[in-house]
Amino acid sequence: MLELDHLVINTRFDTDAARDQFAQLGFTLTPRGYHTLGSINHLMVFDDSYLELIGLPADGSVIRQEIADSAPGADGLVYRSDDPQRTFDTLAAAGLEATPPQFFSRPVEPHGEARFATVRLKPGQFEGGRVYFCQHLTPEFVFRDEWRTHENGAYALAALHLIDADRAAYARLGEPSARFSLAFHARAAFDARFGSSAAHVSPRAPRFAAITLRTPQWREIGARAKDAALPFETSDVHTVVALPRFDTLLEFVP
Missing domain, CATH: 3.10.180.10 (2,3-Dihydroxybiphenyl 1,2-Dioxygenase, domain 1)
Known part of the structure:
Protein backbone atom coordinates (compact mmCIF):
# COMPACT_ATOMS: atom_id res chain seq x y z
CA MET A 1 0.00 0.00 0.00
CA TRP A 147 4.01 22.89 13.28
CA ARG A 148 0.88 20.77 12.83
CA THR A 149 -1.70 23.44 13.68
CA HIS A 150 -2.69 25.94 10.98
CA GLU A 151 -4.85 29.05 11.35
CA ASN A 152 -6.78 28.03 8.24
CA GLY A 153 -7.66 24.66 9.78
CA ALA A 154 -5.88 22.62 7.07
CA TYR A 155 -5.22 19.12 8.33
CA ALA A 156 -4.54 16.81 5.36
CA LEU A 157 -3.45 16.52 1.75
CA ALA A 158 -6.25 14.84 -0.19
CA ALA A 159 -5.24 14.74 -3.87
CA LEU A 160 -2.75 15.71 -6.54
CA HIS A 161 -4.24 16.62 -9.92
CA LEU A 162 -2.35 15.75 -13.10
CA ILE A 163 -2.99 16.93 -16.65
CA ASP A 164 -2.42 14.64 -19.66
CA ALA A 165 -0.31 12.16 -17.66
CA ASP A 166 -0.31 8.39 -18.18
CA ARG A 167 -2.42 6.80 -15.45
CA ALA A 168 -1.10 3.30 -16.27
CA ALA A 169 2.49 4.34 -15.56
CA TYR A 170 1.58 5.49 -12.06
CA ALA A 171 -0.36 2.29 -11.43
CA ARG A 172 2.93 0.39 -11.70
CA LEU A 173 4.01 1.95 -8.40
CA GLY A 174 1.37 0.01 -6.45
CA GLU A 175 -1.99 0.48 -4.77
CA PRO A 176 -2.42 3.92 -3.15
CA SER A 177 -3.90 4.48 0.28
CA ALA A 178 -7.53 5.65 0.38
CA ARG A 179 -6.46 8.78 2.28
CA PHE A 180 -4.76 10.35 -0.74
CA SER A 181 -5.46 10.05 -4.46
CA LEU A 182 -4.07 10.97 -7.84
CA ALA A 183 -6.64 12.62 -10.11
CA PHE A 184 -5.91 12.30 -13.83
CA HIS A 185 -7.44 14.83 -16.22
CA ALA A 186 -7.30 15.70 -19.89
CA ARG A 187 -6.82 19.45 -20.19
CA ALA A 188 -10.45 20.09 -21.13
CA ALA A 189 -11.68 18.08 -18.14
CA PHE A 190 -9.29 19.93 -15.82
CA ASP A 191 -10.59 23.27 -17.10
CA ALA A 192 -14.17 22.14 -16.52
CA ARG A 193 -13.36 20.87 -13.02
CA PHE A 194 -11.63 24.07 -11.87
CA GLY A 195 -13.55 26.66 -13.88
CA SER A 196 -12.04 30.09 -14.44
CA SER A 197 -9.24 29.32 -11.97
CA ALA A 198 -7.80 26.89 -14.53
CA ALA A 199 -6.77 29.88 -16.68
CA HIS A 200 -4.00 30.50 -14.14
CA VAL A 201 -2.40 27.13 -14.97
CA SER A 202 -0.12 27.29 -18.00
CA PRO A 203 -0.78 25.00 -20.99
CA ARG A 204 2.40 22.92 -20.61
CA ALA A 205 1.65 19.21 -20.31
CA PRO A 206 1.92 16.59 -19.03
CA ARG A 207 2.17 18.16 -15.60
CA PHE A 208 1.17 18.31 -11.95
CA ALA A 209 -1.33 21.16 -11.75
CA ALA A 210 -3.36 21.34 -8.53
CA ILE A 211 -3.29 20.15 -4.93
CA THR A 212 -6.38 19.43 -2.82
CA LEU A 213 -6.26 20.04 0.95
CA ARG A 214 -8.86 19.37 3.64
CA THR A 215 -10.03 22.01 6.11
CA PRO A 216 -13.32 22.77 7.87
CA GLN A 217 -12.61 26.43 7.06
CA TRP A 218 -12.67 25.88 3.30
CA ARG A 219 -15.27 28.61 2.76
CA GLU A 220 -13.22 31.19 4.68
CA ILE A 221 -10.05 30.66 2.62
CA GLY A 222 -11.34 33.11 0.03
CA ALA A 223 -11.04 36.04 2.46
CA ARG A 224 -7.41 35.12 3.11
CA ALA A 225 -6.75 34.83 -0.62
CA LYS A 226 -8.34 38.24 -1.21
CA ASP A 227 -6.10 39.82 1.42
CA ALA A 228 -3.09 38.18 -0.26
CA ALA A 229 -4.21 39.51 -3.69
CA LEU A 230 -4.52 35.95 -5.00
CA PRO A 231 -7.28 34.93 -7.45
CA PHE A 232 -9.90 32.61 -5.93
CA GLU A 233 -13.34 31.10 -6.46
CA THR A 234 -15.70 29.65 -3.88
CA SER A 235 -18.55 27.31 -4.83
CA ASP A 236 -20.85 24.96 -2.96
CA VAL A 237 -18.16 22.29 -2.79
CA HIS A 238 -14.77 23.99 -2.60
CA THR A 239 -12.62 27.10 -2.66
CA VAL A 240 -9.91 27.24 -5.29
CA VAL A 241 -6.98 29.61 -4.88
CA ALA A 242 -4.63 30.26 -7.79
CA LEU A 243 -0.91 30.83 -7.30
CA PRO A 244 -0.07 32.48 -10.64
CA ARG A 245 3.56 33.06 -9.64
CA PHE A 246 3.93 29.32 -9.10
CA ASP A 247 1.62 28.02 -11.85
CA THR A 248 -0.42 25.90 -9.42
CA LEU A 249 -3.93 25.74 -7.96
CA LEU A 250 -4.79 24.95 -4.34
CA GLU A 251 -8.22 23.44 -3.77
CA PHE A 252 -9.67 23.52 -0.27
CA VAL A 253 -12.45 21.04 0.55
CA PRO A 254 -14.18 19.80 3.72
Missing part, protein backbone atom coordinates in the same frame (compact mmCIF):
# COMPACT_ATOMS: atom_id res chain seq x y z
CA LEU A 2 1.40 3.38 -1.05
CA GLU A 3 1.33 5.97 1.72
CA LEU A 4 1.89 9.61 0.86
CA ASP A 5 4.84 11.21 2.59
CA HIS A 6 4.70 14.67 1.04
CA LEU A 7 4.05 16.81 -2.01
CA VAL A 8 6.54 19.36 -3.32
CA ILE A 9 6.10 22.80 -4.86
CA ASN A 10 9.20 23.99 -6.66
CA THR A 11 9.81 27.67 -5.92
CA ARG A 12 13.23 27.71 -7.62
CA PHE A 13 14.81 31.08 -6.68
CA ASP A 14 11.57 32.59 -5.35
CA THR A 15 11.16 30.81 -2.02
CA ASP A 16 10.60 33.99 0.01
CA ALA A 17 7.55 34.93 -2.07
CA ALA A 18 6.11 31.42 -1.82
CA ARG A 19 6.62 31.35 1.95
CA ASP A 20 4.85 34.69 2.32
CA GLN A 21 1.88 33.65 0.15
CA PHE A 22 1.30 30.45 2.10
CA ALA A 23 1.61 32.29 5.40
CA GLN A 24 -1.01 34.78 4.21
CA LEU A 25 -3.29 31.85 3.40
CA GLY A 26 -3.12 30.81 7.04
CA PHE A 27 -0.52 28.04 7.01
CA THR A 28 2.10 27.54 9.70
CA LEU A 29 5.47 27.15 8.00
CA THR A 30 8.58 25.63 9.50
CA PRO A 31 11.69 27.81 9.73
CA ARG A 32 13.87 27.74 6.63
CA GLY A 33 15.74 24.49 6.19
CA TYR A 34 19.10 24.05 4.50
CA HIS A 35 19.69 20.61 3.00
CA THR A 36 23.15 19.16 2.71
CA LEU A 37 22.27 18.74 -0.99
CA GLY A 38 22.18 22.55 -1.31
CA SER A 39 18.45 23.19 -1.54
CA ILE A 40 16.36 25.23 0.89
CA ASN A 41 12.83 24.56 2.10
CA HIS A 42 9.82 25.30 4.26
CA LEU A 43 7.23 22.73 5.28
CA MET A 44 3.53 22.80 6.11
CA VAL A 45 3.16 19.78 8.36
CA PHE A 46 -0.02 17.76 8.87
CA ASP A 47 -0.63 14.65 10.98
CA ASP A 48 1.14 12.17 8.72
CA SER A 49 2.25 14.10 5.63
CA TYR A 50 3.35 17.58 4.61
CA LEU A 51 3.53 20.09 1.78
CA GLU A 52 7.05 21.24 1.00
CA LEU A 53 8.20 24.46 -0.64
CA ILE A 54 11.62 23.70 -2.08
CA GLY A 55 13.98 26.11 -3.75
CA LEU A 56 17.51 27.31 -4.25
CA PRO A 57 19.40 30.23 -2.69
CA ALA A 58 18.33 33.41 -4.46
CA ASP A 59 21.94 34.46 -4.97
CA GLY A 60 22.60 31.38 -7.08
CA SER A 61 25.39 30.27 -4.75
CA VAL A 62 24.21 26.65 -4.92
CA ILE A 63 22.50 24.84 -7.79
CA ARG A 64 20.70 21.54 -7.23
CA GLN A 65 20.25 20.64 -10.85
CA GLU A 66 16.96 18.75 -10.78
CA ILE A 67 15.31 21.72 -9.06
CA ALA A 68 16.85 24.28 -11.39
CA ASP A 69 15.75 22.18 -14.39
CA SER A 70 12.14 21.79 -13.22
CA ALA A 71 9.40 24.31 -13.86
CA PRO A 72 8.04 26.25 -10.89
CA GLY A 73 4.96 24.89 -9.21
CA ALA A 74 3.70 21.49 -8.09
CA ASP A 75 6.60 19.26 -8.97
CA GLY A 76 7.15 16.38 -6.53
CA LEU A 77 5.13 13.31 -5.49
CA VAL A 78 6.80 11.53 -2.60
CA TYR A 79 5.65 8.27 -1.09
CA ARG A 80 6.88 6.88 2.23
CA SER A 81 9.45 4.13 2.49
CA ASP A 82 10.16 2.06 5.60
CA ASP A 83 13.15 0.35 3.98
CA PRO A 84 14.83 2.24 1.10
CA GLN A 85 16.85 -0.74 -0.11
CA ARG A 86 13.74 -2.91 -0.23
CA THR A 87 11.92 -0.09 -2.03
CA PHE A 88 14.74 0.09 -4.58
CA ASP A 89 14.61 -3.69 -5.10
CA THR A 90 10.81 -3.70 -5.42
CA LEU A 91 10.89 -0.95 -8.03
CA ALA A 92 13.58 -2.77 -9.98
CA ALA A 93 11.53 -5.99 -9.90
CA ALA A 94 8.63 -4.00 -11.38
CA GLY A 95 10.88 -2.92 -14.24
CA LEU A 96 11.28 0.65 -13.00
CA GLU A 97 14.59 2.50 -12.96
CA ALA A 98 15.50 4.14 -9.68
CA THR A 99 18.59 5.53 -8.03
CA PRO A 100 20.05 3.62 -5.06
CA PRO A 101 19.20 5.04 -1.62
CA GLN A 102 20.61 8.53 -1.11
CA PHE A 103 21.20 9.90 2.38
CA PHE A 104 21.09 13.60 3.30
CA SER A 105 20.07 15.85 6.17
CA ARG A 106 19.28 19.37 7.32
CA PRO A 107 19.70 21.05 10.72
CA VAL A 108 16.52 21.73 12.72
CA GLU A 109 17.56 24.28 15.31
CA PRO A 110 17.59 23.90 18.27
CA HIS A 111 16.33 20.33 18.19
CA GLY A 112 18.86 18.38 16.15
CA GLU A 113 19.36 17.16 12.60
CA ALA A 114 16.61 15.81 10.37
CA ARG A 115 17.98 12.90 8.37
CA PHE A 116 16.45 11.24 5.32
CA ALA A 117 16.98 8.42 2.84
CA THR A 118 15.40 8.70 -0.60
CA VAL A 119 14.97 6.48 -3.64
CA ARG A 120 14.27 8.50 -6.75
CA LEU A 121 12.61 7.31 -9.94
CA LYS A 122 14.79 8.21 -12.88
CA PRO A 123 13.35 10.92 -15.19
CA GLY A 124 11.25 9.96 -18.17
CA GLN A 125 9.23 7.17 -16.56
CA PHE A 126 6.46 9.29 -15.02
CA GLU A 127 4.90 12.19 -16.83
CA GLY A 128 4.21 15.37 -14.94
CA GLY A 129 6.83 15.72 -12.23
CA ARG A 130 9.43 14.09 -10.01
CA VAL A 131 8.44 10.90 -8.18
CA TYR A 132 10.38 9.38 -5.32
CA PHE A 133 10.22 7.58 -1.97
CA CYS A 134 11.43 8.93 1.37
CA GLN A 135 12.30 7.38 4.72
CA HIS A 136 12.42 9.66 7.75
CA LEU A 137 15.32 8.55 9.91
CA THR A 138 14.49 11.22 12.51
CA PRO A 139 10.73 11.89 12.18
CA GLU A 140 10.69 13.66 15.55
CA PHE A 141 12.47 16.61 13.91
CA VAL A 142 9.87 16.94 11.13
CA PHE A 143 6.46 15.97 12.55
CA ARG A 144 6.51 18.31 15.52
CA ASP A 145 3.30 19.34 17.27
CA GLU A 146 4.04 23.07 17.08
Whole structure:
Protein backbone atom coordinates (compact mmCIF):
# COMPACT_ATOMS: atom_id res chain seq x y z
CA MET A 1 0.00 0.00 0.00
CA LEU A 2 1.40 3.38 -1.05
CA GLU A 3 1.33 5.97 1.72
CA LEU A 4 1.89 9.61 0.86
CA ASP A 5 4.84 11.21 2.59
CA HIS A 6 4.70 14.67 1.04
CA LEU A 7 4.05 16.81 -2.01
CA VAL A 8 6.54 19.36 -3.32
CA ILE A 9 6.10 22.80 -4.86
CA ASN A 10 9.20 23.99 -6.66
CA THR A 11 9.81 27.67 -5.92
CA ARG A 12 13.23 27.71 -7.62
CA PHE A 13 14.81 31.08 -6.68
CA ASP A 14 11.57 32.59 -5.35
CA THR A 15 11.16 30.81 -2.02
CA ASP A 16 10.60 33.99 0.01
CA ALA A 17 7.55 34.93 -2.07
CA ALA A 18 6.11 31.42 -1.82
CA ARG A 19 6.62 31.35 1.95
CA ASP A 20 4.85 34.69 2.32
CA GLN A 21 1.88 33.65 0.15
CA PHE A 22 1.30 30.45 2.10
CA ALA A 23 1.61 32.29 5.40
CA GLN A 24 -1.01 34.78 4.21
CA LEU A 25 -3.29 31.85 3.40
CA GLY A 26 -3.12 30.81 7.04
CA PHE A 27 -0.52 28.04 7.01
CA THR A 28 2.10 27.54 9.70
CA LEU A 29 5.47 27.15 8.00
CA THR A 30 8.58 25.63 9.50
CA PRO A 31 11.69 27.81 9.73
CA ARG A 32 13.87 27.74 6.63
CA GLY A 33 15.74 24.49 6.19
CA TYR A 34 19.10 24.05 4.50
CA HIS A 35 19.69 20.61 3.00
CA THR A 36 23.15 19.16 2.71
CA LEU A 37 22.27 18.74 -0.99
CA GLY A 38 22.18 22.55 -1.31
CA SER A 39 18.45 23.19 -1.54
CA ILE A 40 16.36 25.23 0.89
CA ASN A 41 12.83 24.56 2.10
CA HIS A 42 9.82 25.30 4.26
CA LEU A 43 7.23 22.73 5.28
CA MET A 44 3.53 22.80 6.11
CA VAL A 45 3.16 19.78 8.36
CA PHE A 46 -0.02 17.76 8.87
CA ASP A 47 -0.63 14.65 10.98
CA ASP A 48 1.14 12.17 8.72
CA SER A 49 2.25 14.10 5.63
CA TYR A 50 3.35 17.58 4.61
CA LEU A 51 3.53 20.09 1.78
CA GLU A 52 7.05 21.24 1.00
CA LEU A 53 8.20 24.46 -0.64
CA ILE A 54 11.62 23.70 -2.08
CA GLY A 55 13.98 26.11 -3.75
CA LEU A 56 17.51 27.31 -4.25
CA PRO A 57 19.40 30.23 -2.69
CA ALA A 58 18.33 33.41 -4.46
CA ASP A 59 21.94 34.46 -4.97
CA GLY A 60 22.60 31.38 -7.08
CA SER A 61 25.39 30.27 -4.75
CA VAL A 62 24.21 26.65 -4.92
CA ILE A 63 22.50 24.84 -7.79
CA ARG A 64 20.70 21.54 -7.23
CA GLN A 65 20.25 20.64 -10.85
CA GLU A 66 16.96 18.75 -10.78
CA ILE A 67 15.31 21.72 -9.06
CA ALA A 68 16.85 24.28 -11.39
CA ASP A 69 15.75 22.18 -14.39
CA SER A 70 12.14 21.79 -13.22
CA ALA A 71 9.40 24.31 -13.86
CA PRO A 72 8.04 26.25 -10.89
CA GLY A 73 4.96 24.89 -9.21
CA ALA A 74 3.70 21.49 -8.09
CA ASP A 75 6.60 19.26 -8.97
CA GLY A 76 7.15 16.38 -6.53
CA LEU A 77 5.13 13.31 -5.49
CA VAL A 78 6.80 11.53 -2.60
CA TYR A 79 5.65 8.27 -1.09
CA ARG A 80 6.88 6.88 2.23
CA SER A 81 9.45 4.13 2.49
CA ASP A 82 10.16 2.06 5.60
CA ASP A 83 13.15 0.35 3.98
CA PRO A 84 14.83 2.24 1.10
CA GLN A 85 16.85 -0.74 -0.11
CA ARG A 86 13.74 -2.91 -0.23
CA THR A 87 11.92 -0.09 -2.03
CA PHE A 88 14.74 0.09 -4.58
CA ASP A 89 14.61 -3.69 -5.10
CA THR A 90 10.81 -3.70 -5.42
CA LEU A 91 10.89 -0.95 -8.03
CA ALA A 92 13.58 -2.77 -9.98
CA ALA A 93 11.53 -5.99 -9.90
CA ALA A 94 8.63 -4.00 -11.38
CA GLY A 95 10.88 -2.92 -14.24
CA LEU A 96 11.28 0.65 -13.00
CA GLU A 97 14.59 2.50 -12.96
CA ALA A 98 15.50 4.14 -9.68
CA THR A 99 18.59 5.53 -8.03
CA PRO A 100 20.05 3.62 -5.06
CA PRO A 101 19.20 5.04 -1.62
CA GLN A 102 20.61 8.53 -1.11
CA PHE A 103 21.20 9.90 2.38
CA PHE A 104 21.09 13.60 3.30
CA SER A 105 20.07 15.85 6.17
CA ARG A 106 19.28 19.37 7.32
CA PRO A 107 19.70 21.05 10.72
CA VAL A 108 16.52 21.73 12.72
CA GLU A 109 17.56 24.28 15.31
CA PRO A 110 17.59 23.90 18.27
CA HIS A 111 16.33 20.33 18.19
CA GLY A 112 18.86 18.38 16.15
CA GLU A 113 19.36 17.16 12.60
CA ALA A 114 16.61 15.81 10.37
CA ARG A 115 17.98 12.90 8.37
CA PHE A 116 16.45 11.24 5.32
CA ALA A 117 16.98 8.42 2.84
CA THR A 118 15.40 8.70 -0.60
CA VAL A 119 14.97 6.48 -3.64
CA ARG A 120 14.27 8.50 -6.75
CA LEU A 121 12.61 7.31 -9.94
CA LYS A 122 14.79 8.21 -12.88
CA PRO A 123 13.35 10.92 -15.19
CA GLY A 124 11.25 9.96 -18.17
CA GLN A 125 9.23 7.17 -16.56
CA PHE A 126 6.46 9.29 -15.02
CA GLU A 127 4.90 12.19 -16.83
CA GLY A 128 4.21 15.37 -14.94
CA GLY A 129 6.83 15.72 -12.23
CA ARG A 130 9.43 14.09 -10.01
CA VAL A 131 8.44 10.90 -8.18
CA TYR A 132 10.38 9.38 -5.32
CA PHE A 133 10.22 7.58 -1.97
CA CYS A 134 11.43 8.93 1.37
CA GLN A 135 12.30 7.38 4.72
CA HIS A 136 12.42 9.66 7.75
CA LEU A 137 15.32 8.55 9.91
CA THR A 138 14.49 11.22 12.51
CA PRO A 139 10.73 11.89 12.18
CA GLU A 140 10.69 13.66 15.55
CA PHE A 141 12.47 16.61 13.91
CA VAL A 142 9.87 16.94 11.13
CA PHE A 143 6.46 15.97 12.55
CA ARG A 144 6.51 18.31 15.52
CA ASP A 145 3.30 19.34 17.27
CA GLU A 146 4.04 23.07 17.08
CA TRP A 147 4.01 22.89 13.28
CA ARG A 148 0.88 20.77 12.83
CA THR A 149 -1.70 23.44 13.68
CA HIS A 150 -2.69 25.94 10.98
CA GLU A 151 -4.85 29.05 11.35
CA ASN A 152 -6.78 28.03 8.24
CA GLY A 153 -7.66 24.66 9.78
CA ALA A 154 -5.88 22.62 7.07
CA TYR A 155 -5.22 19.12 8.33
CA ALA A 156 -4.54 16.81 5.36
CA LEU A 157 -3.45 16.52 1.75
CA ALA A 158 -6.25 14.84 -0.19
CA ALA A 159 -5.24 14.74 -3.87
CA LEU A 160 -2.75 15.71 -6.54
CA HIS A 161 -4.24 16.62 -9.92
CA LEU A 162 -2.35 15.75 -13.10
CA ILE A 163 -2.99 16.93 -16.65
CA ASP A 164 -2.42 14.64 -19.66
CA ALA A 165 -0.31 12.16 -17.66
CA ASP A 166 -0.31 8.39 -18.18
CA ARG A 167 -2.42 6.80 -15.45
CA ALA A 168 -1.10 3.30 -16.27
CA ALA A 169 2.49 4.34 -15.56
CA TYR A 170 1.58 5.49 -12.06
CA ALA A 171 -0.36 2.29 -11.43
CA ARG A 172 2.93 0.39 -11.70
CA LEU A 173 4.01 1.95 -8.40
CA GLY A 174 1.37 0.01 -6.45
CA GLU A 175 -1.99 0.48 -4.77
CA PRO A 176 -2.42 3.92 -3.15
CA SER A 177 -3.90 4.48 0.28
CA ALA A 178 -7.53 5.65 0.38
CA ARG A 179 -6.46 8.78 2.28
CA PHE A 180 -4.76 10.35 -0.74
CA SER A 181 -5.46 10.05 -4.46
CA LEU A 182 -4.07 10.97 -7.84
CA ALA A 183 -6.64 12.62 -10.11
CA PHE A 184 -5.91 12.30 -13.83
CA HIS A 185 -7.44 14.83 -16.22
CA ALA A 186 -7.30 15.70 -19.89
CA ARG A 187 -6.82 19.45 -20.19
CA ALA A 188 -10.45 20.09 -21.13
CA ALA A 189 -11.68 18.08 -18.14
CA PHE A 190 -9.29 19.93 -15.82
CA ASP A 191 -10.59 23.27 -17.10
CA ALA A 192 -14.17 22.14 -16.52
CA ARG A 193 -13.36 20.87 -13.02
CA PHE A 194 -11.63 24.07 -11.87
CA GLY A 195 -13.55 26.66 -13.88
CA SER A 196 -12.04 30.09 -14.44
CA SER A 197 -9.24 29.32 -11.97
CA ALA A 198 -7.80 26.89 -14.53
CA ALA A 199 -6.77 29.88 -16.68
CA HIS A 200 -4.00 30.50 -14.14
CA VAL A 201 -2.40 27.13 -14.97
CA SER A 202 -0.12 27.29 -18.00
CA PRO A 203 -0.78 25.00 -20.99
CA ARG A 204 2.40 22.92 -20.61
CA ALA A 205 1.65 19.21 -20.31
CA PRO A 206 1.92 16.59 -19.03
CA ARG A 207 2.17 18.16 -15.60
CA PHE A 208 1.17 18.31 -11.95
CA ALA A 209 -1.33 21.16 -11.75
CA ALA A 210 -3.36 21.34 -8.53
CA ILE A 211 -3.29 20.15 -4.93
CA THR A 212 -6.38 19.43 -2.82
CA LEU A 213 -6.26 20.04 0.95
CA ARG A 214 -8.86 19.37 3.64
CA THR A 215 -10.03 22.01 6.11
CA PRO A 216 -13.32 22.77 7.87
CA GLN A 217 -12.61 26.43 7.06
CA TRP A 218 -12.67 25.88 3.30
CA ARG A 219 -15.27 28.61 2.76
CA GLU A 220 -13.22 31.19 4.68
CA ILE A 221 -10.05 30.66 2.62
CA GLY A 222 -11.34 33.11 0.03
CA ALA A 223 -11.04 36.04 2.46
CA ARG A 224 -7.41 35.12 3.11
CA ALA A 225 -6.75 34.83 -0.62
CA LYS A 226 -8.34 38.24 -1.21
CA ASP A 227 -6.10 39.82 1.42
CA ALA A 228 -3.09 38.18 -0.26
CA ALA A 229 -4.21 39.51 -3.69
CA LEU A 230 -4.52 35.95 -5.00
CA PRO A 231 -7.28 34.93 -7.45
CA PHE A 232 -9.90 32.61 -5.93
CA GLU A 233 -13.34 31.10 -6.46
CA THR A 234 -15.70 29.65 -3.88
CA SER A 235 -18.55 27.31 -4.83
CA ASP A 236 -20.85 24.96 -2.96
CA VAL A 237 -18.16 22.29 -2.79
CA HIS A 238 -14.77 23.99 -2.60
CA THR A 239 -12.62 27.10 -2.66
CA VAL A 240 -9.91 27.24 -5.29
CA VAL A 241 -6.98 29.61 -4.88
CA ALA A 242 -4.63 30.26 -7.79
CA LEU A 243 -0.91 30.83 -7.30
CA PRO A 244 -0.07 32.48 -10.64
CA ARG A 245 3.56 33.06 -9.64
CA PHE A 246 3.93 29.32 -9.10
CA ASP A 247 1.62 28.02 -11.85
CA THR A 248 -0.42 25.90 -9.42
CA LEU A 249 -3.93 25.74 -7.96
CA LEU A 250 -4.79 24.95 -4.34
CA GLU A 251 -8.22 23.44 -3.77
CA PHE A 252 -9.67 23.52 -0.27
CA VAL A 253 -12.45 21.04 0.55
CA PRO A 254 -14.18 19.80 3.72
